[in-house]
Amino acid sequence: MADGILVKQLNAWFGVTHVLKDVDLSVTPGGLTAIIGPSGCGKSTFVRCLNRMHEVIPGARATGTVLLEGDDLYAQDPVVIRRRVGMVFQKANPFPTMSVFDNAVAGIRLAGVRNRARLREAAERALRQAALWDEVKDQLGRSGASLSGGQQQRLCIARALAVEPSVLLMDEPCSALDPIATAKIEELMLDLRRHLTIVIVTHNMQQAARVSEWTAFFLMGELIEMGVTKELFTTPRDSRTEAYITGRFG
Amino acid sequence: MTTRGRHVKSAAIGGLTAVAALVVVTPLLLVFGFLLYQGAAAVNLDFFTHLPKPVGEVGGGMANAIVGSLILLALAAALGLPLGILGGMYLAESQDRRLPLILRFLADVLNGVPSIVIGIFAYTVLVLPMRRFSALAGGFALAVIMVPIVLRTTEEMLRLVPRTLREAGLGLGLSRWKVAVRVVLPTARAGIVTGVMVSIARVAGETAPLLFTAFGNRFWHGGLDQPIAALPLQIFAYAIAPYDDWHRQAWAGALVLIGLVFVVSLAARVATRGRYSAAR
Numbered sequence: 001m002a003d004g005i006l007v008k009q010l011n012a013w014f015g016v017t018h019v020l021k022d023v024d025l026s027v028t029p030g031g032l033t034a035i036i037g038p039s040g041c042g043k044s045t046f047v048r049c050l051n052r053m054h055e056v057i058p059g060a061r062a063t064g065t066v067l068l069e070g071d072d073l074y075a076q077d078p079v080v081i082r083r084r085v086g087m088v089f090q091k092a093n094p095f096p097t098m099s100v101f102d103n104a105v106a107g108i109r110l111a112g113v114r115n116r117a118r119l120r121e122a123a124e125r126a127l128r129q130a131a132l133w134d135e136v137k138d139q140l141g142r143s144g145a146s147l148s149g150g151q152q153q154r155l156c157i158a159r160a161l162a163v164e165p166s167v168l169l170m171d172e173p174c175s176a177l178d179p180i181a182t183a184k185i186e187e188l189m190l191d192l193r194r195h196l197t198i199v200i201v202t203h204n205m206q207q208a209a210r211v212s213e214w215t216a217f218f219l220m221g222e223l224i225e226m227g228v229t230k231e232l233f234t235t236p237r238d239s240r241t242e243a244y245i246t247g248r249f250g
Numbered sequence: 251m252t253t254r255g256r257h258v259k260s261a262a263i264g265g266l267t268a269v270a271a272l273v274v275v276t277p278l279l280l281v282f283g284f285l286l287y288q289g290a291a292a293v294n295l296d297f298f299t300h301l302p303k304p305v306g307e308v309g310g311g312m313a314n315a316i317v318g319s320l321i322l323l324a325l326a327a328a329l330g331l332p333l334g335i336l337g338g339m340y341l342a343e344s345q346d347r348r349l350p351l352i353l354r355f356l357a358d359v360l361n362g363v364p365s366i367v368i369g370i371f372a373y374t375v376l377v378l379p380m381r382r383f384s385a386l387a388g389g390f391a392l393a394v395i396m397v398p399i400v401l402r403t404t405e406e407m408l409r410l411v412p413r414t415l416r417e418a419g420l421g422l423g424l425s426r427w428k429v430a431v432r433v434v435l436p437t438a439r440a441g442i443v444t445g446v447m448v449s450i451a452r453v454a455g456e457t458a459p460l461l462f463t464a465f466g467n468r469f470w471h472g473g474l475d476q477p478i479a480a481l482p483l484q485i486f487a488y489a490i491a492p493y494d495d496w497h498r499q500a501w502a503g504a505l506v507l508i509g510l511v512f513v514v515s516l517a518a519r520v521a522t523r524g525r526y527s528a529a530r
Contacts, residue, residue, distance in 0.1 A: 053417060053420065056416075056417065058345075079424070079425050080423070081423075082421055082422065082423035083422075083423035086421065089417065089418065089421070093412070093415055094418075096415075097433075097439070106419075106422060106433075107422035107423065110419075110422070110428055111423065160421070160422070163423060
């Protein structure tokens with residue numbers, strides 16, 4: 001179910017700006033990897049390259065190899081890739097014209113699943129996985145945009161999970177949430193990583209330390225260091241990593 | 251600056267904006283009030299159910315023109331809306347760099363073409379080959395006027411949909427067109443409906459392009475390939491005639507035309523209201 005990712009010589013650009021430089025990295029299947037680094041270091045761009053969302057932005061392009069369980073992502077149809085590698089964005093973005101239910105199953109319904117029983121089952125499973133079911137089960141028909149911020153973000157997680165990806169990318173999923181909503185999402189991540197590979201971008205180093213097994217530190221488009229989270233935070237090999245995690249810049 | 255000074259300033263700016271808004275809507279209220287005053291008396295059941303009376307006879311109505319205008323608007327909408335909306339989607343979603351720029355420019359040019367010229371165009375491509383004035387030619391002329399308006403508003407409204415929603419759809423592994431049709435379009439629906447209504451209101455009052463296409467008809471029309479009556483044409487004909495009774499009817503026609511546009515746009519709004527209209 002959970003797939004590993006191997007990145008080789010990944011380079012990415014916005015127009016002429018070179019934002020990722022020769023990144024080599026491997027993501028363990030079924031683990032939770034955190035990407036940290038100061039603003040503008042390319043960490044968001046990096047995860048967006050893992051499901052080919054980077055190239056959606058006009059003028060953006062990427063080169064290199066990204067292997068998902070041996071399949072080269074850049075040799076395939078991005079639509080197929082994105083069903084295997086789901087994504088949760090920084091700001092909760094439920095579809096405003098859809099109900100909670102419709103949001104949860106949007107990915108499979110719009111891909112052609114019509115069977116009502118199957119949709120219902122998928123919605124419940126995804127909403128349970130996203131720890132939202134108990135809060136919304138009696139109001140599945142209400143607008144997805146009317147939920148609280150934290151609930152909206154969990155709805156977006158459910159929506160991504162309903163497609164049954166093997167990898168989930170999370171681009172600063174808690175940066176717009178209060179501490180209680182953040183704690184819920186972190187709890188959820190710890191639960192999800194048991195059967196999914198998760199890559200999370202975060203500004204919050206405590207968060208990386210709390211939830212991840214592996215941490216990668218990016219600086220100015222380069223991967224500076226990657227290692228077991230505990231080791232990276234206690235005994236960084238690179239002086240720049242040490243400077244960042246001790247708060248001397250960024 | 252003192253707090254008091256700030257309050258005064260705030261009140262002054264607030265007052266100015268209110269005055270400006272009032273000045274803008276005043277002509278509308280005046281026109282509507284004057285129409286009511288002049289036309290209301292001549293609007294009666296006969297006006298909606300009877301054909302015009304021959305010269306010299308008092309009474310009669312514009313039933314044929316009311317139905318004619320509705321048919322012309324329906325034709326124009328059937329031809330113009332699909333083209334305008336699909337074209338607008340293309341302009342908003344296309345990845346191509348050059349073609350959308352050219353099309354956008356051409357649409358803006360078309361938007362600025364005087365409506366009588368569009369009438370001549372419809373006359374040339376439809377009336378001349380068919381050898382007769384027709385409802386079809388009239389509807390076509392109105393559609394040509396509608397397309398650029400619908401095209402540009404659709405594009406603008408689609409562009410207002412946040413990029414994050416597009417990305418959410420793409421991130422679920424949906425194709426571009428599916429995201430455009432099932433996610434972006436419904437989100438922009440309210441704005442697009444407004445654009446469509448504006449375009450219908452605009453062409454509902456057009457007279458010039460109908461002069462030598464739909465031509466007008468004092469009787470019920472005999473098919474879409476035959477000349478057809480339209481409210482603006484009838485109003486024009488009655489307003490320049492030397493009979494007081496016809497003048498009254500022209501006023502009534504103008505009032506009914508405005509009422510018609512109002513009812514059509516209200517109906518379209520109710521019919522296309524999303525389940526979560528508050529989301530707008």
